[in-house]
Amino acid sequence: MPLTSIIIATHCRPHLLGRAVESARAAGDDIEVIVVDDASMDQTESVARALPDIKYVRLERNQRVAGARNIGLLVSSGEYVTFLDDDDLRLPLTLNEQVRFLRANPDAGLVYGQAIVRDRSSERVYPLDCPQGDVFWQLLTENFIPCGSAVFRRSCVDRIGMLDSYLAGIDDWDLWVRIAELHQVIALPKPVMVWQRSSPVSAQGTSQGAYIVSRAVRQFKSSWIKLPRAVAAPRHRKQFAWNRFSENMASHLVWEAMRSLNHYNVGQATRNVSTLAQVGPLAVLRLAKKTGRSLIHRTQGRRNNDLNSGRCV
């Protein structure tokens, strides 16, 4: 029986699949690669069937990404599980290292690493500071675990259930929250994967940024803050978590809106801005206050610099 299962959910991207599978296979020893084809209508099936040493499962009816990942979980047999998107890459031998961490820490449920986020123009590493230990409250405010970098125990799923197939786009975040509520989380502060960021033009997932944010807001209010640990916490703790969360979401929306405007996509920018209403006016105010303060700080710094340089002259 293999030790680790890598689950790759794919939908209509046969040209990228081979690369992802290859990177997955090189990621560690004693692994099984599972490709779940979420009812692709193109040649994905023939491409996947030609790939050696993989377990190929074909869904006849589209279940969206979380449903496909669930099917991957169902057919997997590894003690440790990780997901990989079909357009992302795993870095070689990183899985071995992560699994070693999990084995050394029996009370940890999940280990994650950094991702190299590749934009069309730039590359950066995310997340820069990797919190670890009991990260439940931090995870409520922001999803700092790149999906493909997380390796978790199969036994976690036995305790908290499977992915929620209705949460397209934040299903992984939801799972991390539920794992972190009960388990410790370890961070491996080095890049383990390459994460291809979409641009708004490529119509790939993030183009629905506004939609994802509104899902997350709903999930936060209806589910996360009602988890037993959050319920047992004092009120100011919950309020603080909501403040940070809503601020993050608001800044995300504003940023996405700017990006869409940059690409002359006015409709999408409007959608992003209108979703701000869901996040709440207070969050926007807080965000504005913070941005304003940092701007003032920066201009003051510049003025001081000017004065300094003036003096030098």
Add this chain to the structure above:
Amino acid sequence: MPRASIIIPTFNRPHLLPRAVQSARAAGKDVEIIVVDDASVDETSAVCGKFAGIKYIRLERNQGVAGARNAGIFASRSDYIAFLDDDDLRLPGSIDLQSDALDVNTDVGFVCGAMLMANQDYSLSGERSAPPAGKGDRFWELLQLDFPVMPLCVLIRKECFARVGLLNSRLRGIDDWDILVRIAELYPAMVLEDAVGIYRCPSPCSGQGSSSQASQLYQVLAHQRQLFRLPRVTSATSSQRKSVRRKTVNRVADTLLWNAAGLLRAKAFDSAAANIFTALRLNPLRALRPRALMKLEQILVTARRESLIKQ
């Protein structure tokens, strides 16, 4: 590897569980029994600790019936899956019977059998519910609620889930209907004549589902619109779609009305009112047609007569 798995989701009913587990044990020779404890807050885990030879899974956070069933499927190791509610019973040898049928008919997605009805105290009421026996395509019948089947009398081939997806965790109480429709869309189904399970009918006062029957059936109608997006429905003619929809709405309205009579008899007036209002909302003309009213009256009159005789 065991031949079949019986998945028993349970929530806060430790007094009923042993009976269900016992019946599951007798249902087949090589059966894996998986009890999924959906975050019960009572002594369920202690009760489960006493059972020998079962797989006990405890979900720390409540996932609902469908979520618990999914967790059971995830933990199972066999090729055939059966679901059993913690208050229902399986008949001895029934899993073997159905497994044999699945072994022989390799193209069939699920096998169901007949179901015996029982009262709250497990005494058989003499009623029996069974779809017509035979093998074939049951998709349209299932879709228009023409196929009386409960999860407890079905044995499903596990590979079906890998083709149509897992149970829908957001559907409360109708997740079993949804998955059977989705499987039947791709696979033929088979019905055996033999009885395979005992269903403990909810009484109007037990607060065990039937009180929310109106909302559940309403949910069925809402969800049917989603199921209409399945390729087999979209490729059908629009008149066929319309007729399926009409038949389902009528069936639901009728069921609600007849059950309302039963509820009135049991003096559960609020549930009865909910049923009647929902029926009126669905199809006012049908709910108010003379035949329906006559039948309703007839049910009430017989009830009255019975109570008089008793006195």
